[in-house]
Each structure stands twice: as C-alpha cells, then as structure tokens.
Amino acid sequence: MILVVIAFIAIIVSLIYLLREKPLTIRFGIPLIIIVIAIVTFFIFQNIIFPYDQHSPIRASDHSELNKEKARQSRMQSRERQNSR
DSSP states (O other): OHHHHHHHHHHHHHHHHHTTTSOHHHHHHHHHHHHHHHHHHHHHSHHHHSOHHHHOOOOHHHHHHHHHHHHHHHHHHHHHHHHHO
C-alpha cells in the first residue's frame, strides 16, 4: 500500500513537472482532478481492495470469551500443579 502511495505521488509530481510550461490552472488542475478521481475510486472499490473480513476487528464479546477461556486454562493448570505436589 505504501508503494502505491509513493507511485501515486511520483505520478502527480511528474505531471506537475511535465506541465510546468502550461498555465497555472492546467498545471495544478489536472493533478488535482486525478487526486479527486483516485480518492473517489478508492472509496468505491475499498471493499474489493481490502475485504472487510480480513481486517474486521474482533468483537468485544468474542474477546471476553477468549479471556475467560485463557483464565480457565490457567486455573486448570495451576490446579494440576497443586495436585501433583
């Protein structure tokens, strides 16, 4: 993702450099239009690029269940250690 951002910035800077002889509205207007189009298309295709199931946060209820299970396992291990003494 960082490489995509760096490439995108390089394209914008190169466009500004290539259009340096043109009027100000063209020189900065075209890269600005490209930036706006890129942002809009990113939000449109965001779910395709980064599927939700791959980066969805764990629910608090699932998290508490995991903590309860870990605590239970810890208690069982400590009981087993005490029983072995």
